[in-house]
Amino acid sequence: MTINTSCTVTYSPAYTIVPTYECFNRCSYCNFRTEPGQSPWITLSAAETVLKQLQDQNICEILILSGEVHPRSPKRQAWFQRIYDLCELALSLGLLPHTNAGPLSFEEMQKLKNVNVSMGLMLEQSTPALLNTVHRHAPSKVPEVRLQQLQWAGELQIPFTTGLLLGIGETPDDCWETLEAISRLHQNYHHIQEVILQPHSPGNQQSFDAPPFDPHQLPEVIAKARQILPPDITIQIPPNLVKDDQWLLACIEVGARDLGGIGPKDEVNPDYPHIQEQALREILQPAGWELLPRLPVYPQFDDWLSRELQKAVRQWRKILTPTSLLQEQKSTNLPIS
């Protein structure tokens, strides 16, 4: 049997845990950060209470999304350890962690590989011009630092999510160059599972005074991204940041195939509530698209994971794979008599 995947759009049933909102960067479009020392870090016992409530709700991904502590701060080690412990806790409850905590050292990344089924970092834009504008006070957003992260993830064989932030002062050529940089890294390591095209969406906390990324341009950018990126990278768009149902369908028609993590709250864009699964299905189905849940790791990367992580992933694949397909797989695995 050949599976027809061409009419399928995926999403990841997800819950976001924020270790801390404090961040030493000040990206001027950010609606997430607080000043260093101004917000308590989430405790393991508070996280345990929340995570236990998620069990049996068919939520598989725990997105660990964090503000950042300076690499040379005396608090860095405790910050990193809290993130590690949160991942371990989620795993112990059968949930699948995906961490995006900004740039990490090679050793930090290597350690987190043991407790994450995939990790992520938005490249945003590879042009250094933005260091004079939105990233003037954001040392973590130096393009070489982020490109280095993508390279290390490849060397460490970590299934990786990256993406572009659109509408923060870049030119169209900057976008194509950023996509080409991602493609080149992927051609070396084959580790990028998805690229998020994230339209800048102003919220009520930010200082950057710019309109949202022009929604009319999004399908055009997706179409071009589909030409530049290798075919094994999925294009992800956040449905809550797209203008309306018709634009969402237009984005899918031109090549977006994933809607990212859908959960109770979009922590990065709290002013834009996620459209929930049933509502998405009602938009997609009349146009012939089937919405299916996926795991935070794509199947082609399963064998990069430790045995323990593979075990957790296998449990979820069993739950998410339709029984008919499992039977099909079983029969093709039978020895020929």
Ligand SMILES: O=c1nc2n(C[C@H](O)[C@H](O)[C@H](O)CO)c3cc(O)ccc3cc-2c(=O)[nH]1
């Ligand atoms: O709900 C969100 N999920 C975000 N996610 C999660 C994403 O939607 C998926 O859950 C992941 O791709 C894993 O499957 C990110 C993951 C990354 O690695 C990098 C950036 C983002 C950004 C967001 C975001 O703005 N909002």
Ligand SMILES: C[C@H]1O[C@@H](n2cnc3c(N)ncnc32)[C@H](O)[C@@H]1O
């Ligand atoms: C988690 C990712 O979310 C992106 N991000 C941060 N602020 C915004 C915003 N106002 N709109 C859209 N995306 C944003 C950044 O690229 C970050 O890396």
Ligand code: SF4
């Ligand atoms: S976008 Fe990330 S790095 Fe930038 S200020 Fe916000 S939390 Fe910090």
